[in-house]
Amino acid sequence: MSGKSLLLKVILLGDGGVGKSSLMNRYVTDRFDSQSFHTIGVEFLNRDLEVDGRLVTLQIWDTAGQERFKSLRTPFYRGADCCLLTFAVDDLQSFHNLGSWKKEFMYYSDVRDPDRFPFVVLGNKVDKGPEREVGEDEARAWCQENGDCPYFETSAKDDTNVGAAFEAAVREVLAGEDQLDHALLSSAIDLHGNRKAPRSTCC
Ligand SMILES: Nc1nc2c(ncn2[C@@H]2O[C@H](COP(=O)(O)OP(=O)(O)OP(=O)(O)O)[C@@H](O)[C@H]2O)c(=O)[nH]1
Numbered sequence: 001m002s003g004k005s006l007l008l009k010v011i012l013l014g015d016g017g018v019g020k021s022s023l024m025n026r027y028v029t030d031r032f033d034s035q036s037f038h039t040i041g042v043e044f045l046n047r048d049l050e051v052d053g054r055l056v057t058l059q060i061w062d063t064a065g066q067e068r069f070k071s072l073r074t075p076f077y078r079g080a081d082c083c084l085l086t087f088a089v090d091d092l093q094s095f096h097n098l099g100s101w102k103k104e105f106m107y108y109s110d111v112r113d114p115d116r117f118p119f120v121v122l123g124n125k126v127d128k129g130p131e132r133e134v135g136e137d138e139a140r141a142w143c144q145e146n147g148d149c150p151y152f153e154t155s156a157k158d159d160t161n162v163g164a165a166f167e168a169a170v171r172e173v174l175a176g177e178d179q180l181d182h183a184l185l186s187s188a189i190d191l192h193g194n195r196k197a198p199r200s201t202c203c
């Protein structure tokens with residue numbers, strides 16, 4: 001482990017009631033409240049972790065999923081390093097809305113390279129097995145068609161895959177950065193290798 005802690009901003013998006021606040025609270029405070037209130041606007045919590053030898057401070061931004069709070073949440077999309085698109089496996093509509101959430105994020109975040117921006121998809125409330133309306137295969141197929149993003153079946157209630165999902169978000173960001181470093185290094189080498197001989201200044 002080496003170097004300073006890297007600050008990464010991840011943002012949780014998805015319909016109201018799918019469990020975004022519960023996932024953040026489970027991950028940061030290891031608690032679950034079966035009667036949590038809807039979020040108004042945005043809230044954030046930090047958690048330090050180490051991923052593949054890198055020290056990271058994960059700043060998790062939890063947004064209000066209800067439509068009436070749209071204008072309160074969208075100003076906070078800018079500067080996000082990864083977006084966690086969340087639905088509840090017992091709520092088919094929340095799964096069908098994933099595409100709209102992705103679009104809303106893209107529109108307001110103004111990311112530099114939209115094709116390479118990292119998304120992670122979370123199918124939450126897997127503890128509600130019998131009430132399930134979205135199959136794992138269906139969810140994985142959506143992820144494959146949408147940039148091949150990682151998919152996690154989570155439960156904030158039972159603490160299933162919650163840590164794994166946030167760590168995957170960090171890994172996605174770090175992998176993107178490594179690619180960028182590699183691309184910059186290659187272009188620097190290329191610049192050096194292909195450097196043209198200085199032009200003659202002759203008249
Ligand atoms: N069974 C079960 N219930 C959950 C789980 N996660 C959240 N809930 C419950 O679902 C309800 C909504 O959870 P929230 O975390 O408030 O949902 P949210 O996505 O933050 O909703 P908004 O703030 O309105 O966008 C609460 O009653 C939670 O206790 C889960 O994994 N399993």
Ligand SMILES: [Mg+2]
Pocket residue numbers: 020021022037038039062063064065
């Ligand atoms: Mg909430």
